[in-house]
Amino acid sequence: MMNGLVSYLDSIRARDPAPRSRWEILLYPGVWALFFHRIAHWLFNGQMFFFARFVNHLSRWLTAIDIHPGARIGKNFFVDHGFTVIGETSLIGDNVTIYQCVTLGGSNPTNGKGGKRHPTLEDNVIIGSGAQVIGPITVGERARVGANAVVTDDVPEGATMIGLKARSTLVPAETWLREFIPYGTPCDEPCEPTGNIERIDSLEEELANLRAELDALRVERETVSKKSGTDN
Template identity: 50%
Template sequence: MSPNTRKALYLLREDLRTARRRDPAARSDVEVALAYPGVHALWAHRLSHALWQTGLGTPARVLSSLSRMFTGVDIHPGAKIGRRVFIDHATGVVIGQTAQVGNDVVIFHGVTLGGVSMTPGKRHPTICDHVMIGAGAKVLGPITVGSGAKIGANAVVTKDLPCNAVAIGVPARMKERPEPCPDKDLIIDPTTFEDPTLWI
């Protein structure tokens, strides 16, 4: 087995483990592999992003379009998605071409990581590690959301968020969290959120 094949299989299993850890409704790897569109969208994106990086732009966009039809998730093949990302429920998620999503990020349905400009260059947000983005939230423009930040459901974020910030409302208002930045092993626990609007 080639190193690339081993790596692909490892990432596939890691995505299954991530979904089971994040979603208490997930009962088995088989169920997740067959019935979780957020996982399917990530798998399709890994392949379309690899095609995009090798200059096969048209096949990458075709695969991305087919994935959107079957999963309801629209991820541009140019977007950079980290490891152990979980897209819960998935429907209506849009991630633009120059978006960057870090490791251990949780994204709920209806989230948009979009742009506010039609000019070339960096137009979409950078989401650092351990971020949670609530259902329907819009994160717009070439901004940075710091590690451990939490964005409430339906919030509209157009400015940088520092590490561990909590953002809610339209436009999003922010309060600082006193805790230090999370380490790489943090598991987000929804029961610890101070504001109920942050959960679904």
């Protein structure tokens, strides 16, 4: 059990350079939220729903992280900071990282449909701060959801999703996603296809040419005006 705890704390340290020791990580709200969730989930599986909810309520009050007791969570799950909501039928794999203010939300409650209503996050997924992942969709292994993205469709394995509504940047994971990406948002590598960059360069060149022509017309007009004044 102690080895498992040490391994878990080390997995967090590998994703967060801030802590100076494992003891410091033990104070993280995400660690305590997962601890309470393990208890609440055990109670939930035992159909002790009131007590499961009570533990969930206590955890939410202490950590600002709301994980429904029914959610199933794998190994080395890390919520970096609080104000995150994880719904009842969410299924989270191993080594998943979620940043602050994320919602793993359910489908429309007014349709009266039960069953799987919340997202499935496969192994090594990263969800950036403020992202909203909604409905019974699957976020593929090693996929990244950028900050403030809204995802309502399945995410392919290794894709990076950005925007509102989120779209894939179509950057193959095997080409550069070989390390942990903080906040699920690449900063050094280009996110957009290079064709867009070429299009911007072309538009800037066209704008420069139009400005040059406008300056030439202005000079010609001033020259004609001065010449007319001299003739008079």
